[in-house]
Amino acid sequence: MRTGADDLVAALQELGVEIAFGLPGVHNLAIWEAAAAAGLRLVGVRHEQTAVYAADGYARATGRLGVAVVTTGPGAANTLGATGEAMASGVPVLVVATDIPSTLRRPGVHRGVLHETRDQGAMFAPVTKTTVTCDAADQLGAETVRAGAVALTPATGPVYLGVPTDLLSAPVDGDRPAAPAVPPPAPTPEADVARALELLATARRPLLWVGGGALRSGAGEVLGRLAEQLAAPVVTTYNARGVLPPDHPCLAPGLAHVPAIGALWDDADLVVAVGSDLDGLSTQNWAMPQPPTLLAVNVDAADANKNYPADLTVVGDATAVVGQLLAGAPHRAGLPELRERLARLGSRVRELVAADEPQAAQLLDVLDRVAVPDGVLVADMCIAGYWVAAFGRIPGPRALAFPMGWGTLGYAFPAALGAALAGQGRTLALVGDGGFLFACGELATVAQEQPELTVVIVDDGGYGMLRFDQVHSGTPTRGVDLVTPDFVALARSFGVPAESVDGFGPEFEQQLTAALAATGPNVLVVRAALTPPPSTSPRWYRRQGPR
Structure with a gap:
């Protein structure tokens, strides 16, 4: 007999999940049994928060979906701090949490069932992209695929999947319903790309400011080529560290919190912010001045403009948009000089670190x-x-x-x-x-x-x-x-x-x-x-x- 738990595990495997992290509880034991039967490795940790942290670390290391399986009520609540970190850092994590049996739930009434909360999914709303609660065993596989696909869709982030425990043991038969398709992103307007190329053509001192969205997109190779073509320095945020190799000729040797590197922002007549929301931690709580011209590349226009208003926002995947810019951007002289300038800057930063600590x-x-x-x-x-x-x-x-x-x-x-x-x-x-x-x-x-x-x-x-x-x-x-x-x-x-x-x-x-x-x-x-x-x-x- 096939069960809802079997469909949930099969859906995780359809999403490419080979390993998940979790803590067993009385309400989720059927998932452990189904995972063992299907060959899905489910690693038992010692606290629900660490299950999500482990899923987060797995996702950051691989770019794949991280999965945490936890139990009802306090088990689910224990994950919130880790889920919030995944949300703030754009990490694709699926938190699978059981809930009390649907047969014991009365809408609007807290009855005192073991581990019951008034609205478990509502706890996750502020720290996830979306919450999904399944209400039928034969929909569990499709809803799992949908939730995982949303987590993996840029801008990536965590998703909560709530499962009443009785659905896990409920029998299902027939073909598993197909998951509703995640709408594809709208194409990037060609007029915006053309306008961005005009800004690049007229800039004399461009700077590439690169955030975590660019790294998660895999944009490093095209970003490096664009920086060399423009002879433009690249400053990264914490979440984009490693997007370029450390010996790249255009990479600034550290964050903008050092005055010598922060000066690259101050001196630029055009800042191209790729995959960044220009957050407070990167900008010293927005004390960096508004650039003379700011060009933003981001999958979310509102996210790109919430802190520093952009003169132009090109909405789209970082790799795709930067590739389009690379094809039409001017070839500027000055790369050897930039390499030497950044090498001197690197020596100054190392001297600063050695003197400071x-x-x-x-x-x-x-x-x-x-x-x-x-x-x-x-x-x-x-x-x-x-x-x-x-x-x-x-x-x-x-x-x-x-x-x-x-x-x-x-x-x-x-x-x-x-x-x-x-x-x-x-x-x-x-x-x-x-x-x-x-x-x-x-x-x-x-x-x-x-x-x-x-x-x-x-x-x-x-x-x-x-x-x-x-x-x-x-x-x-x-x-x-x-x-x-x-x-x-x-x-x-x-x-x-x-x-x-x-x-x-x-x-x-x-x-x-x-x-x-x-x-x-x-x-x-x-x-x-x-x-x-x-x-x-x-x-x-x-x-x-x-x-």
């Missing part, structure tokens, strides 16, 4: 020498993570995952679990001691699944970024100095190899090299306290208030 310079140098070139680096919102996300050499697209969409602490370790199980090469998680404790129970999952994962825990005795905020503002430090375990003993208690070092010097390099060359998971604890980088808000050099 020598330990950060050591960390960046070691990672540049020993990190696995085809792996994934997942950084948390810890001070070391900020330094690496802003100034590290990211070898390629999808090689860095950083939660600067919503800014959720405790992201990196469980997200790295998902990235490591994606089979994209060895994954390196860079976490703080405070953030690691958000999900330290996932050491059990690591021991269970044996991913190719190295976790570097930078231990400064608490929430170092928040401690800096308090000291910087002249207030007493409260709530930031933490009692923490012996992390090495903790990891080893789960059977995960672990070592510790002091600082980021030669011993750190030796230990990290060995950890990355090993098979299976391991942990390296680094006792070090760093000063936050200029990319963090207390140190922004543009101090204008929010607009």
Whole structure:
């Protein structure tokens, strides 16, 4: 007998899903049974929030759909922080959550059924692209495909799929109904492309400002060629780090939070913002001046214009639109001079980092020498993570995952679990001691699944970024100095190899090299306290208030 759960799992496989993450509960056990029967790998984690973080890490590493399977009520509610991060960062994640049996639901009445909420789907509305609630077992396969397709359609993002638990065991027969088609995007108007080419032809100092939408589109190759053709510098946001290779002649060596790189924006007479909403974190809360001319390329015109009004918005997929611009853009002289200018700028940035925080310079140098070139680096919102996300050499697209969409602490370790199980090469998680404790129970999952994962825990005795905020503002430090375990003993208690070092010097390099060359998971604890980088808000050099 075929059941609703069988159709749900078959639909996930139709969407290309090979691995999902979840936590079993009394209402969703039928999904686990159906997944096992169909050969869909369902990895059991230790908290529902980490199920979504793992799905997020998997999706960022691969570009494919990440899936989390959780149970009703509190299980679903536990995912909201992670789902919000996926929404803010445009990550295609499908949260499959069971709900109370449809036979026990009375519209508008909270009856006190186990795990019942008044409207479970409504909890997800602010943090998803859309919510889908299935009300018939024979529609479950089609609704699953539809929900997954919406998550994968640009602009990508998370989708909630609610399933009354009784539908999972209900019998279904006949052919599974086809999912309703997702409407194709409207074609990009040729007149807008022609007008964009006019702007490029008259610009004397163009700048390409590249956001996460361009990376998710896979636009790196055509963006690199357009930048070279225009002899234009490229500044990326956090979510676009790695869109161009680190040795690309047009790539600025860091974020715009450094005055020397921010000056590229100030000097431009035309800014071409590709796949970016020019958010507050990238623009120091919109303290960067409005460019003389702003050309936006985005799949969503409203998203492109909500912060800085564009003189022209070309609506369409970044790869397709940039390819059209490349075909008609002028060939400008000056590429060798730009390469030399950015090389000098790179030297200045490295000198700034070394003078500002020598330990950060050591960390960046070691990672540049020993990190696995085809792996994934997942950084948390810890001070070391900020330094690496802003100034590290990211070898390629999808090689860095950083939660600067919503800014959720405790992201990196469980997200790295998902990235490591994606089979994209060895994954390196860079976490703080405070953030690691958000999900330290996932050491059990690591021991269970044996991913190719190295976790570097930078231990400064608490929430170092928040401690800096308090000291910087002249207030007493409260709530930031933490009692923490012996992390090495903790990891080893789960059977995960672990070592510790002091600082980021030669011993750190030796230990990290060995950890990355090993098979299976391991942990390296680094006792070090760093000063936050200029990319963090207390140190922004543009101090204008929010607009």
